[in-house]
Amino acid sequence: MNLRRKRSLAKLIFGGLLLIILSTGLFIGLGFKDKVANLFSEATGTKAEIRVDAGSNLGVLPQPWRNLAQGGEEPDTITKVAQKIKLLQPNYIRIDHIYDFYDVPNGWTKLDSEVNAILAAGAKPLLALSYMPNGFGADITAAPDNWNDWYALVKATIEHYSGKNNKNISNVYYEVWNEPDLFGGWKAYGNKNYLRLYRVSAQAAAAANNTLPFKLGGPATTGAYPNWIEALLNLVDAENLRLDFISWHRYSWEAEALSDDAGLINRLLLKHPRLALKEKLVTEYGPDPENNPAYDTGLGASHLLATIRASLGKIHKIFNFEIMDGPGPDGAAFWGRYGLLTHHASGLQPKPRYNLLLWLNQLEGQRLAVTGEGSWVKGISVASGNILRLYLVNYDPRGAHQETVPIVINNLAPGGYQVNYEWFQGKTQTKAVQITGGTFVDQVFMRPNEIIRLTLTH
Known part of the structure; x- marks a missing residue:
């Protein structure tokens, strides 16, 4: 073997060893796949150059996040947390399991206690009409043995909570079932047909007497499935049934997921002009349908704000799921459960998403035009009186991207301003x-x- 060939072989061996070493380093870090994805994302993404037009007026900022949902961790949850969640200024609180948890066929006392707690928190109830009471069917997710029993139960529920001579609550939302595709294996066709469940519920709602205004809707599926939603739209159009809102659930890391869902539903509604303006409600929302550490960390808060930004003006109500954790294994306070608060046995400790919702209490007023958002950094700005606020979020579920963000605010009135910079759960800086x-x-x-929240006070 000549000298040149020996040198070439040495270079080849060295290059191979170097590649192995580098590859091993990548795997030790984020993992090769994630590392490549991060490098590709950084190379193709756009950095932000935020511009706010203080002279613009996009109308009053909608606040779809002021709604909360509680799952079936245990009965009487809202009663335990009412004072904590009152600070979040919720508009609506959703509960399910209203029939099986609270023994409704034998009286309203237990469920009334939870509804009273919702009212005490400053909110109104969204009641998911679920699940079957004891004795109505083979189990709590079964179809009723007698559909007349379900009709009478739904009618009585509406007359009790919306009835002028009963609880007398205006604008209660009634949602037909909870995740029918998951709990009970309902379909939009066949023998165990959700469309029959909705039809009978809508007929019961139409028969309710002496009530204040209320809303009825569904299907509350685990996603915005076109076959389910289109089947429901076809049913209510063909039979002229009541449908005040379209609801579904969404768990996704993609900040644009809700916006994409709304676009899909809008396309389905093109065939149903009578229903085109019906409300869109995401009645459970979070990053992951399973336990995930993000629910206990700032990543969950960042995801929430990025999602709110992407869905503004497209979704009427987003119900953050859920309010309180169930009891943790071995008494653990933080175990990646969905709650904004830890279980009451762990002291109802606030998590970052709870604290972010507190922060968002000040995100109200006249919405201002924001341009120059990037692939990661998004912004929402409002003006109220002599105060302008700009909320910025740098959302990256991989936890890798950072950047310096230029900010330009135009069309401000001349004069002196106090400028306050607040990092969520971090430092604060002020200058004149x-x-x-x-x-x-x-x-x-x-x-x-x-x-980051930037506040300019004139």
């Missing part, structure tokens, strides 16, 4: 500035999944 040319210019460095 003098605006003479109508423009404020600055920049902020944002680490992965950081949230």
Whole structure:
């Protein structure tokens, strides 16, 4: 073997060893697949250059996040947490298991206690008409043995909570079942047909007497499935049944998931002009349908704000799932469960999503135009009186992206301003500035999944 061939072989061997070493390093870090995805994302994504037009007016900012949902961790949950969640200023609180948990056929006392707790928290109830009471069917997710029993139960429920001579609550939402595709294996066809369940429920709602205004809808499936939603739309159109809202659940890491769902439903509604303006409700929402550490960390908060930004003006109500954890294994307080709060046995400790919702209490007023958002950094801005607020989120579920974000706010009134920078669950900085040319210019460095609130007070 000549010298040149020996050198070439040595280079080949060295290069191979180097590739192995580098590859091993990648696997030791984020993992090769994630690392490549991160590198590709960084190369193809767009960084933000945020511009706010203080002279714009996009109308009053909608607040779809002011709604909460509680699952079937245990009965009487809202009673245990009412004072904590009152601070979040919720508009609606959703509960399911209203028939099987609260023994409704034998009286309203137990369920009334939970509904009273919802009212005490400053909210109104969304009641998921589920599951079958004892004795109505083979089990709690079965179809009723006698559909007249279900009709009478739904009618009595509406007359009790919306009835002028009973609880007398206006604008209660009644949702027909909870995740019928999962709990009970219902279909939009065949023998165990959700469409029959909805039809009988709508007929019962139409027969309810002496009530205040209320809403009825569904199908509350585990996703925005076109076959389910189109079947329901076809049914209510063909039989002229009541449908006040379309509801579904969504668990996804994609911030645009709810926006995409709304677009899909809007396309289905093109065939149903009578129903085109019906409300869209996501009655359970989170990043993951299974337990996940993100529910206990700032990543969950970042995901929530990024999703709110993407779905503004497209979804009427988003119900954050859920309010309180069930009891943790071996008494653990934080175990990746969905709750905004730990279980009451662990002291109802607030998690980052709860604290973010507190922060969002100040996100109200006249919505301002924001341009220059990037692939990761998104923004929402509002003005109220002499105060302008800008919320920024750098959402990256991989926890890798960081960037320096230029901020330009135009069309400000001249004069002195106090500028306050607040990092969510972090530091605060304040400075005074003098605006003479109508423009404020600055920049902020944002680490992965950081949230910053910038407040200008004139």
